[in-house]
Amino acid sequence: MIPQKTYSVDEATKKLESYCAYQERCHKEVTDKLKQMRMIPEAIDQIVVHLINHNFLNELRFAKAFVRGKFRIKKWGKNRLTRELKFRDISAYAIKEALKEINEDDYVETLHELTLKRINQVKEKNVYKKKKKVADYLLYRGWESHLVYEKLSELVK
Structure with a gap:
């Protein structure tokens, strides 16, 4: 078994600063990373507080x-x-x-485009089966059911 590198609090802090600077991270990702580095809970708390205070983590x-x-x-x-x-x-x-970052018009437009694209991909002759396949696809992607069924009744005849 290869011994895993151990980190001092300062080394771990520097490493996590660059980890957070590379892309936005959530608290869970950071604490998981620190646990992977085999840091003790007190050190994890100290490093997370440092990252929040220095705006690396928000x-x-x-x-x-x-x-x-x-x-x-x-x-x-x-x-x-x-x-x-x-x-x-x-x-x-x-x-x-x-x-709130999602513009409502963009949201509706995206659903419309996605629905049309999927309708063209599904090669089902039976209208009800086709609607079900398209609806399942959109629901899996997290679109609200009332919007999905409204859009399908509008587009699939």
Whole structure:
């Protein structure tokens, strides 16, 4: 077994500063990283407080960046975004604020484009089966069910 490198609090702090500077991180990712580095709980708390005080770690900033990125690139709906943020132990307040980053018009337009794209991909002759396949796809991506079914009744005849 290869002995794992041990870190002093200062070394770990420097390493985590660059880890957080590289991209936005949530508290959970940082504490998991520190546990991986085999730091003791007191050191973990001390380093996390340092990162927060020096603005390397900011839950609200992370949540907003996460929502913007996943919505723009992966086209996730609000349900999926909320679920993923909760999984990362983000506070309800931060989640609510982050979801405000999505422009309502862009949200509706993205759902429309995604629905049309998926309708064209599904090669099902039976209208009900086609609707179900498209709906399942959109629901998996976290779009609200009432919006999905409204859009499907509008587009699939």
